[in-house]
Amino acid sequence: MKVVPSRSNEWVGPVTSQRPASAIIEIDRVSQVFQTSARKDHLALSDISLTIEEGAFVSILGPSGCGKSTLLYIVGGFVSPTSGGAKMKGKTITGPGPDRGPVFQEFALFPWKTVLGNVMYGPRQQGVRPTEAEVQSRALIEMVGLKGYENFYPKELSGGMKQRVALARTLAYHPEVLLMDEPFGALDAHTRTRLQNDLLNIWERDRKTVLFVTHSVDEAVFLSDKVVMMSKSPGRIRQVIDIDLPRPRRRNELLLDPRYQKYVVDIERMFDEVDDPGSRS
Amino acid sequence: MTSLAAAARRAAPVFACIGLLAAWQVASLALKNDSFPTAIEAIRAIPDILGDKESLINILASLRRMAIGFAIAVLVSIPLGLLMGRSRAVAAFFNPLLMVIYPVPKAALMPIIMLWLGVGDITKTLVIFLGVSLPVIYHSFEGAKAVEEKMLWSGAAMGLSSVQRLVRIVLPAALPEILTGCRTGLVLALITMITSEMIARQSGAGNILFNALDMGQYDTVFAMIIIVGAMGICLDAIFERVRARLVRWSEPQFDMPLSFS
Ligand SMILES: Nc1ncnc2c1ncn2[C@@H]1O[C@H](COP(=O)(O)OP(=O)(O)OP(=O)(O)O)[C@@H](O)[C@H]1O
Numbered sequence: 001m002k003v004v005p006s007r008s009n010e011w012v013g014p015v016t017s018q019r020p021a022s023a024i025i026e027i028d029r030v031s032q033v034f035q036t037s038a039r040k041d042h043l044a045l046s047d048i049s050l051t052i053e054e055g056a057f058v059s060i061l062g063p064s065g066c067g068k069s070t071l072l073y074i075v076g077g078f079v080s081p082t083s084g085g086a087k088m089k090g091k092t093i094t095g096p097g098p099d100r101g102p103v104f105q106e107f108a109l110f111p112w113k114t115v116l117g118n119v120m121y122g123p124r125q126q127g128v129r130p131t132e133a134e135v136q137s138r139a140l141i142e143m144v145g146l147k148g149y150e151n152f153y154p155k156e157l158s159g160g161m162k163q164r165v166a167l168a169r170t171l172a173y174h175p176e177v178l179l180m181d182e183p184f185g186a187l188d189a190h191t192r193t194r195l196q197n198d199l200l201n202i203w204e205r206d207r208k209t210v211l212f213v214t215h216s217v218d219e220a221v222f223l224s225d226k227v228v229m230m231s232k233s234p235g236r237i238r239q240v241i242d243i244d245l246p247r248p249r250r251r252n253e254l255l256l257d258p259r260y261q262k263y264v265v266d267i268e269r270m271f272d273e274v275d276d277p278g279s280r281s
Numbered sequence: 282m283t284s285l286a287a288a289a290r291r292a293a294p295v296f297a298c299i300g301l302l303a304a305w306q307v308a309s310l311a312l313k314n315d316s317f318p319t320a321i322e323a324i325r326a327i328p329d330i331l332g333d334k335e336s337l338i339n340i341l342a343s344l345r346r347m348a349i350g351f352a353i354a355v356l357v358s359i360p361l362g363l364l365m366g367r368s369r370a371v372a373a374f375f376n377p378l379l380m381v382i383y384p385v386p387k388a389a390l391m392p393i394i395m396l397w398l399g400v401g402d403i404t405k406t407l408v409i410f411l412g413v414s415l416p417v418i419y420h421s422f423e424g425a426k427a428v429e430e431k432m433l434w435s436g437a438a439m440g441l442s443s444v445q446r447l448v449r450i451v452l453p454a455a456l457p458e459i460l461t462g463c464r465t466g467l468v469l470a471l472i473t474m475i476t477s478e479m480i481a482r483q484s485g486a487g488n489i490l491f492n493a494l495d496m497g498q499y500d501t502v503f504a505m506i507i508i509v510g511a512m513g514i515c516l517d518a519i520f521e522r523v524r525a526r527l528v529r530w531s532e533p534q535f536d537m538p539l540s541f542s
């Protein structure tokens with residue numbers, strides 16, 4: 001029998017053999033302290049442990065400021081946690097890499113590149129030939145509904161369009177894990193639904209692992225295998241809910257499904273408990 | 282309406298020049314001072330200068346020094362400024378040095394540099410280099426500091442090394458700011474070029490100007506001022522063209538009427 005590593009106290013070094021067969025990302029007792037300008041320590045994340053299985057779609061749900069983005073940055077390797085650590089495929093994460101593709105809340109597009117230039121950037125960096133990268137990128141741009149905008153600069157796009165370019169730019173270099181920080185936050189309801197469906201289609205085809213931050217309960221239940229409910233000050237995992245709904249998921253079927261409705265209602269109630277007004281004032 | 286506005290915009294600099302010359306003419310006629318020739322007298326002296334082979338060689342020599350000093354300054358200052366903007370250690374090392382050099386008029390260093398390097402091209406080019414460097418370093422520094430972190434993170438996730446991020450993300454992202462510094466630098470190059478030739482009289486446009494001043498040929502003096510001014514306007518206009526092309530992606534919409542028009 002294998003020992004269960006996430007409960008063991010001896011968590012040091014990249015011991016590949018001990019990791020559960022299907023785990024791709026293991027977050028182990030991560031805490032993050034920020035120094036605020038007032039020179040006070042602010043505990044943004046407290047003792048987060050979470051294992052994400054390969055090919056799973058996991059959503060992180062929680063009130064604003066509970067540390068969802070910070071957790072994503074730690075998995076991305078952009079921020080190193082104050083204590084604890086995260087592993088990707090058994091190897092301790094020490095920095096960013098093309099195996100983990102972020103889609104940031106702030107888009108972070110390259111403003112000097114056109115839409116096409118932005119989307120081609122990753123593949124080109126990875127050594128894909130220009131003509132090939134262009135064909136792939138044009139297809140992705142079409143998929144996110146921006147056909148005809150290939151030669152626009154980011155400043156010429158609306159917020160929702162920028163967000164779609166950011167998604168296409170990350171998908172273009174085929175990361176094994178997608179780290180998405182409220183990628184549909186700035187979209188209108190219609191486009192949002194369309195992109196959710198597109199994302200599900202991509203995901204059902206490629207079975208990429210997705211870590212998806214959102215504050216929409218509907219979205220989390222619709223998309224995910226697992227919903228991680230976080231609470232605020234300090235950021236903690238309150239509960240992990242398995243979403244046991246059949247796939248492929250069709251929106252029109254799911255909305256009528258009583259199981260779906262129960263998940264949404266239950267999680268919304270949980271959200272209310274977590275985000276009590278007393279802690280916000 | 283719009284074509285009228287466009288015509289007005291194109292004609293505006295011409296009107297400005299004509300207005301300036303007219304004011305000069307009037308002021309000079311009113312003052313009746315020997316050392317203040319009229320605009321027309323000064324303009325008449327221009328062909329004499331530009332027709333004279335010796336003067337032309339002098340002016341071209343000035344421009345050559347200026348171009349070399351400017352080019353070397355830009356090539357050194359941009360990387361330095363960008364590094365300072367992205368590395369606290371580099372900034373901490375260079376900041377005090379630059380703070381010492383900043384307030385010193387570069388031409389004031391000339392006598393010392395002349396003692397070391399003589400009165401030749403090297404001294405003058407070095408002074409131009411010093412004059413151009415600081416604004417370019419400063420703007421590159423500010424531009425690099427302001428680069429959005431998530432942009433660098435995106436690059437890192439795509440596999441760009443730190444050097445690649447500096448060259449392929451920080452440099453283009455900071456380019457609008459860098460070019461603002463270069464534009465200031467270009468004007469300063471012209472200024473330091475003339476002052477360096479005032480101090481080390483040997484050749485150059487400044488030499489013609491100050492020799493004429495010594496000999497009381499005031500129309501030549503003012504003709505040289507016009508020529509130098511025209512050079513400044515042309516260089517700036519050419520630079521502005523290049524700049525606008527390079528940073529088209531960042532240009533804000535210009536013609537937002539305030540309340541008039
Ligand atoms: N660089 C930083 N310096 C200091 N404090 C920070 C920093 N980044 C985040 N924080 C703090 O950490 C906490 C969590 O921030 P984070 O951005 O991860 O929240 P979030 O859950 O993503 O919120 P939102 O849903 O609004 O995006 C916040 O209280 C924030 O003030």
Ligand SMILES: [Mg+2]
Pocket residue numbers: 068069070105181
């Ligand atoms: Mg966030």
